[in-house]
Structure formats: structure tokens, C-alpha cells
Amino acid sequence: MSGLVLKLAPKERVLINGVVIENGDRRGRFSIMTPGAHVLRLRDAIRPDEASTPVRRVCYAAQLVLSGDLDPDAARLQLLRRVEELSQVFTDPDSRNILAQATSALTSGQYYRCLKSLRSLLPREERLLAYRQ
Secondary structure, X not given: OOOEEEEEOOOOEEEEOOEEEEOOOXXXXXXXXXXXXXXXXXXXXXXXXXXXXXXXXXXXXHHHHHHOOOOHHHHHHHHHHHHHXXXXXXXXXXXXXXXXXXXXXXXXXXHHHHHHHHHOOHHHHXXXXXXXX
């Protein structure tokens, strides 16, 4: 079996191509066979009021593409610029690798993969902001 396999907890919600789907009372599992489908687990979603740091704002913008609220072609250049800005702060090799993965995903139109890469920077950003205070 190919495609994306989602395993959902009871009552868990997921956004697929702009449509919210809620699982039933038991654990569920299903496959998404359509290549390029936009999928976002709502439990992982960043709310607008939570997009208060540079990495969170870039993640939120990628999320808007996945939810269908932002045109992918219009968002791509803006997201690439924001990732470039992040590379001015995250200069260690591991972070640079993560940002390179996000850039690669963006240039190939894989917004979920971009979001997934960028989310791994959130703990680092949190540590940097805590250190600054």
C-alpha cells in the first residue's frame, strides 16, 4: 500500500484539502492515495494568536497554504524570503540543514514537508528567546 497513512485517535480532527474530517469513537486508520493532497492534523495546528515568533509565523503561513487559505504560488516567494531570514539567526550546521530541507520542500511545492521541517526549529527558537530574556 502506498500513499500517506493517517492513524487517528478517537474524535481527532484532520484537515484534508480544506475539509475538516473528524474520526469516530474508536481509533482509526486510513490512507490518502492522491498525490499532493494537503493534510494537516488540527492538534498540531498553530492558531493565529500563537504565531508570535519568527519561526511560528513561517509555520503558520505554510499552514495557511495547506488549509487552502493562501494561494501556493503567491505564498512560495514570501515563505522562501522568511526562511532566508531565519537562516540569518539559525547558523549552526543542524539548523542550516533543517532550513535547507524546508527550502527544498518549498521549491518543489511540498508544503507539509516544509512545515514539518520548520516545526523542528520551534524548540531551538524557544531556547534562544528564553536565553535572550
